[in-house]
Amino acid sequence: MVNPVHPAPVHRCGVHGVPEIIINKVVMKELDIWYGKIHALKSLNMNIFKNEILGIIGPANSGKTSFLRQLNRLNDLELNYKAIGEVLLDDKDIQSINPEVLRRRVGMIFALPQVLPISIYDNIAYGPRMHGTKDRKRLDAIVEETLNASFLWDEVKDRLLESATKLSGGQQQRLCISRTLALDPEIILFDEPCSGLDPISTAKVEESMLKLKEKCTIVLVTNNTKQAARVSDRTAFFLMGELIEIDTTEKIFTAPSDKRTEGYILGKFG
Amino acid sequence: MKLRKIIEFIIEKLIFLCGVASILFVILIFAFLLKEGISFFKEVSFGKFIGGRYWYPISEPPQFGILPLILGSLLVTLGAIIVSVPLSIAAAFYISEVAPIKMKDILKAGIEMLAAIPSVVLGFIGMVTLVPWIKKAFHLPTGLTAFSGSIMLGLMAMPTIISISEDAINAVPKSYKEGALALGATRWQAMYRVVIHAAMPGIIAATMLGIGRVIGETMAVMMITGNAAVIPHTFLQPVRTLTATIAAEMGETVHGSMHYYSLFAIGIILFVITFIINFTADIFLHRNRK
Numbered sequence: 001m002v003n004p005v006h007p008a009p010v011h012r013c014g015v016h017g018v019p020e021i022i023i024n025k026v027v028m029k030e031l032d033i034w035y036g037k038i039h040a041l042k043s044l045n046m047n048i049f050k051n052e053i054l055g056i057i058g059p060a061n062s063g064k065t066s067f068l069r070q071l072n073r074l075n076d077l078e079l080n081y082k083a084i085g086e087v088l089l090d091d092k093d094i095q096s097i098n099p100e101v102l103r104r105r106v107g108m109i110f111a112l113p114q115v116l117p118i119s120i121y122d123n124i125a126y127g128p129r130m131h132g133t134k135d136r137k138r139l140d141a142i143v144e145e146t147l148n149a150s151f152l153w154d155e156v157k158d159r160l161l162e163s164a165t166k167l168s169g170g171q172q173q174r175l176c177i178s179r180t181l182a183l184d185p186e187i188i189l190f191d192e193p194c195s196g197l198d199p200i201s202t203a204k205v206e207e208s209m210l211k212l213k214e215k216c217t218i219v220l221v222t223n224n225t226k227q228a229a230r231v232s233d234r235t236a237f238f239l240m241g242e243l244i245e246i247d248t249t250e251k252i253f254t255a256p257s258d259k260r261t262e263g264y265i266l267g268k269f270g
Numbered sequence: 271m272k273l274r275k276i277i278e279f280i281i282e283k284l285i286f287l288c289g290v291a292s293i294l295f296v297i298l299i300f301a302f303l304l305k306e307g308i309s310f311f312k313e314v315s316f317g318k319f320i321g322g323r324y325w326y327p328i329s330e331p332p333q334f335g336i337l338p339l340i341l342g343s344l345l346v347t348l349g350a351i352i353v354s355v356p357l358s359i360a361a362a363f364y365i366s367e368v369a370p371i372k373m374k375d376i377l378k379a380g381i382e383m384l385a386a387i388p389s390v391v392l393g394f395i396g397m398v399t400l401v402p403w404i405k406k407a408f409h410l411p412t413g414l415t416a417f418s419g420s421i422m423l424g425l426m427a428m429p430t431i432i433s434i435s436e437d438a439i440n441a442v443p444k445s446y447k448e449g450a451l452a453l454g455a456t457r458w459q460a461m462y463r464v465v466i467h468a469a470m471p472g473i474i475a476a477t478m479l480g481i482g483r484v485i486g487e488t489m490a491v492m493m494i495t496g497n498a499a500v501i502p503h504t505f506l507q508p509v510r511t512l513t514a515t516i517a518a519e520m521g522e523t524v525h526g527s528m529h530y531y532s533l534f535a536i537g538i539i540l541f542v543i544t545f546i547i548n549f550t551a552d553i554f555l556h557r558n559r560k
Binding site: 072074077100101103104107108110112114116117118126127130131176179180183 | 445446448449450451452453454455456459463464467468
């Protein structure tokens with residue numbers, strides 16, 4: 001799915017697509033995840049840089065989603081879930097952070113847009129209100145600002161009080177992005193955000209990701225390797241719960257050092 | 271070959287008959303009720319029947335006002351709702367969202383047991399335990415009150431409300447909850463603002479079905495509400511319900527008398543009330559599915 005609307009990846013800062021000043025936002029040390037007897041992630045060591053878009057690719061059951069859900073501790077909800085190892089966010093173990101606080105700092109966009117059956121405005125105001133922002137003017141400002149960031153403002157500004165479920169799939173997904181942004185997160189996790197979207201909506205979501213990385217760090221799990229190639233600064237390839245390779249996107253897609261990475265990208269398996 | 275076709279034909283028709291039997295029975299029952307009840311309304315006006323304040327069916331001249339009975343039924347039902355709905359919804363939430371799996375199984379079995387207790391047994395237990403307690407606790411001349419009935423009926427409505435609400439809560443997509451949690455909601459906030467919201471139609475339907483069960487219940491209320499056909503002013507007063515009136519008086523009336531027909535007229539009123547309740551519940555259940 002080549003996308004002509006999307007601008008060429010000139011937005012990237014730095015020579016190799018990584019930020020010029022590299023700060024570790026997240027560090028994982030010997031991370032293992034089990035769901036019962038299933039070993040979903042095996043002794044993972046990797047870093048996520050501040051203000052980068054990190055693409056995660058890999059076939060089904062490779063541990064991509066487990067990885068993502070570890071970052072905001074949504075894994076905690078699973079039955080028989082067990083994790084060993086450390087995940088450090090700004091040098092602090094996430095297990096020591098209250099999950100509600102953590103999830104405000106680490107936002108998440110799901111594969112299927114999860115708009116609540118309330119108005120567009122209330123969907124965005126939901127998070128801030130929950131955390132105590134009651135001031136109407138402040139909420140108005142948040143709604144406008146976040147809708148602008150997801151390029152949705154012009155499309156919905158006249159019907160903010162209509163039910164969000166009336167929006168199209170692509171609009172709903174961008175609304176979800178706005179809703180996450182309303183909490184001013186430091187990291188945003190995208191879990192296959194475009195798997196149900198048409199090419200134009202996909203382009204708009206990708207466009208907003210590129211804009212967002214100025215402020216946030218983005219982790220993008222995608223089944224679409226071309227999407228990773230289009231937007232991510234670095235790309236990591238997962239297979240059967242193991243991190244096979246992580247490098248700049250350019251390197252991964254032109255000269256991967258592992259044969260399995262090459263095989264996956266060329267579509268030989270997965 | 272031909273024989274097989276005939277057998278198929280017979281089986282098909284038999285199944286068809288079984289299928290429509292339930293509707294047929296409802297129609298027949300309603301027709302019978304109407305037939306017996308209508309002749310009553312030739313003698314007593316509908317307004318006088320519904321709005322009359324006195325139920326003296328065998329005095330001379332007889333008075334057929336069922337207002338105290340309707341109010342009695344409504345009062346007991348209202349009390350039962352107040353007792354059972356908050357408790358049941360909270361229980362449903364505990365079972366579907368909070369309880370560990372083992373606890374869940376135990377609780378579900380317990381709820382089924384509660385549903386399986388015959389109402390006469392509940393009424394009997396209420397009569398020997400609850401009624402004396404209420405008499406003592408509130409310093410009443412009698413413990414046979416609307417309040418006692420409400421508590422027992424609340425217990426009887428709980429299994430219905432819990433199991434249907436729980437289904438509704440389980441039917442809420444997991445993603446809704448995760449979406450809310452991912453925005454930093456606490457478990458309680460996710461439940462309170464998102465899950466309840468999404469499960470609401472189902473919970474309302476469950477409540478309606480519970481009410482339907484309560485309003486049609488006879489045995490327990492007859493045993494513990496005191497059966498005084500007066501317009502009630504508080505919960506701590508004996509009342510008589512529509513159902514208890516029919517059950518208590520049907521055996522003593524003369525077949526074909528005005529009194530006899532009046533009981534059928536009460537039956538019609540009861541039928542209409544439960545029909546409306548079930549119908550409303552159905553609307554909510556279907557809306558839930560969409």
